[in-house]
Amino acid sequence: MRVDIVMPQLGESVVEGIVVKWLVKAGDTVAKDQALLEISTDKVDAEIPSPVGGKVVEVLAKEGDTVPIQEVLCRIETEEEAAAPPPEQPPEKWDEEEEGFPGAMARKTGPPIPPAPRVEPPKEAPRPAPPPPAKEGPKVRISPVVAKMVSEHALDISRIRGTGIDGRVTKRDVEEFLARADKEAAPAPPAAAKPAPSPPAPRAKPAPPAAPPPGAKITPEGDQVIPFTPIRKLIAEHMVMSKRTSPHVHTFAEVDMHKVVAFRAEKKKEGVSLTYLPFVIWAAIDAIREFPGLNAQVVGETTVLKKGIHIGVAVDTERGLIVPVIRNADEKSLLGLAKAVEDLGARAAAKKILPDELTGGTFSVTNPGQKGNLIGTPIINQPQVGILRMGQIVKRPVVVEAGGEDAIVIRPMMFLCLGYDHRIVDGVTGNSFLFRVREILEAGEFHL
Amino acid sequence: MPVTYIQAINQAMHEEMERDEHVMLLGEDVGILGGAFKATEGLLEKFGSERVVDTPISETLIVGAGVGLAIQGMRPVLEMQFIDFISCAFDQIVNMAATLRYRHGGQTSCPIVVRGPCGAGVHGGLYHSQNPEAWFFHVPGLKVVAPATAYDAKGLLKAAIRDDDPVIYLEHKFLYRRIKEDIPGPGEDYIVPIGKAALRKEGKDLTVITYGSPVHAVMKAARDMASEVDIEVIDLRTLLPYDWKTIRESVTKTGKALIIHEARLTGGIGGEISARIAEDLFEYLDGPVMRLASKDTHNAFAGPMEEYIIPNQEKVTEAIRKIAAY
């Protein structure tokens, strides 16, 4: 019988050993416990005694070789085959019950681990034979994040195909559902401007838009019917709700932005690129500190002055206007705000805004940008009570007083509109707040 | 030149003792022998017997004297020959060192490092395989670190030595000579900050939170299973205080969390992290927080038993499949 002589593990951390010297060669007859070779490891140097008597039939490792533990160094043929005990092969046992995940735990010495069984979701048309109570059967377990997404997007979970265990709807399933819904809701190419029966996408279709509301007329020719996307639906509901909830008052200020422009130009030379929006946010935060009534919320018949200042920034996206929030904006520097604005913009464009980034704002600022026109009256983002809208910045001749003399100069001017909730913000507060924002922007005491 | 994990530890000791004369070493067989695993090789020759102290077999004394040295401005590194023996010094660590600053109202600090080889997978049996981190994880005033790479082994030991608080430094003996890396050598000083996890791999489907030896099994699984599932891997590196920010950001993103450690399941660190995720991130979860850890038994010696107990490669793969499929 052939016995393998292996590199022993001399020490718990040892992984390999070096063959220093062979004391026997192939063909030699060796006695039991006779030294075969010298090895050296990180921890010890040792002679390896033969576990059996017999003839060295094969020497596999050369002097100087580094050999991993348990690897064969040489083989010895024993004389008495019968006497040799059978090689020990402890039966491999894997207690699947103990593992607690029946069927999934592979045997240690089994074939490659098979992929875990993914439970297939029920097919669209369930086979009639064994009728699984798919619809109103046992409760479907929904994970917290799925529950949250379903409620946020007002989805009907039974319409979403589940790919998790037992057909569970996973977060990814919802995300894919929403993405599909968005795609389908995108305007169809004008040529194919066929009305109502939009391409059949039965499962993925969000329920409400599938059929026009009763009473709506479908004009026979040329009109294009675009069902609300979930986000459009939310926007619509929100706008109506806000107008219904808060008596809006709008007040305007004309702001001389020349110091902002100058500061911005100076920073640009230093390689720091800033937009106008963070300046206005920065000024608004400063003014909020003086007039906390603008950073508030109505709860029942109480006014809740919010502790944190979290600024919602309106961002236009393909799917519609969203208002992600810069949390604890008052803890950020001007540069920090600029970065936050930039980050939100980029992520909004890439659809990477997380759901909870859209909630919790305490005041909003909106900048419609270059083509934002002179003035606009924004709608309050509920449950907030104030919103600032920036108008277009336009160079205008203005009268300034210099050295006691009136003079006409050219200045970049901007109309700023404050919309506020007249339930809790009185005119004095609203006016004073806006006046202060203007003062701050005109004073030009900025620092990054 | 690539160095092993244990060589990285040795380098850290050399460099820190070179850098700061207050750094010293106490332990059993750390001097003449250079440590049972050769972690402290060459230190006695270089720094002399006053700073490299071969102590009698007295773990309580080693840690207690370490505290006595620390209050006198020294920065002792205290070796437990096997971390299993740390239980002999438990009182000195938990009641003496951990409370020292607290019970003195901030008058003093306790810059000691208690380090030693932990971990199973090497046929060490009951008293040469333990993972005692959970005992110390429960103790305010201590910091607990557990590196998984040679780079971290060196950087974390240096950080631990420079830290003013008592640090339990758990080096996994399975990794001692099994991993080799190119790391910055002498003269290229660096530390790995305590309290910061390493994001070993980005992924979107689920987060595996681990540390120590299983990091390697998890990384292998992540590679092998890349076509099935995109795993994000967090190597905690510091267990106390653990890096909640990194965990939070990752689990918020992926919605699934699996915690893997070699220490026992019940009462382990995974339980605490799991509870924290459930409390703070409930609304982001897309499945139950799961744990994979050693079975609730002692570190049995016989090969099949040890394999049965510890979270080996196969169990890691299975655990990942299970949570991915949820």
Add this chain to the structure above:
Amino acid sequence: MTEQKERELYFWLRLIREFEDRISGLDKQGRIQGGVYSGKGQEAVVVGVCHDLRPDDWIFPLHRDLGAFLVKGADPNRLMAQIFGRRDGFSKGKDSFLHGGDFSHCIFGATSMLGSTLPVAVGTAYKFRIKGEDRVAIAFFGEGASSRGDVHEAMNFAAIYKLPVVFLCENNFYAYSTPNELQFAVEDVADRAAGYGFKGDVCSGNDLHSVMKAARKAIDRARSGEGPTFLECKTYRYHGHSEHDRATYRSEEELITWESRDPIERWEVYLEKRKYDIAAIKQEVGGKVKKIVDDAVAFAEASPVPEGPEAMDDLYATPITEG
């Protein structure tokens, strides 16, 4: 010894006694909370050992050694605030009694695992040795703690390196309720010193002269590099283990016997034999220590009670805040 020194020693004995008595009284009045461990009766030990230590020598007192704090220079006001658990105590309220040391006077705070400070004292002594500093560490422990492994490990290590440490054993005959004969089978615990290879010495802990003489030798030996000493002082606590222990495990006769060997009365007899005006001294010192302790109590009671959230302070020297 000069008259001034003899009077100073008397002052320390009386100050400690006044402090101990006051604390016992405050405890009975419910004005302080938590465990109170009176060292009344053992004053000569701490005075005899600490009275001429150098300011940079370190002491590691045990829970009954508030006298050691005072003689080593700790502020009586802060010590009282410590006992009251107030913000001006050494622990800032995080623990009471003698668990908070005073590092500015080289006084280490013990834990309740008595004997666990011995390895720490030995570590400190090791530093003195390798840095060539002629400072000493005094490790106090009871004969009760002598049964613990920490004590053995510390003594063995100190012996190997001939460290400048004095192992000061206050043998007051009871480990809480357990008498000497149930704690060890030797007559004197100091006999164990021979097993470690350093000198063991026994003295009367109620006789200040005896303590001073033995302590002087042990401290000199440590300071001159001759290594540790095991000095056992036989003494007696008048009160129970704590103020809430009626100490029914010992006889009244035994207590009276020891009270007749009161360390303070003995010193008064000595002063009288030195022909000092003992009545005048008693009156003067009595007034002085009463004033100090009155002030300390007033200070402690005026010191703020810490706020709940302060419990989270001082855990770490370099805390890592959560991101």
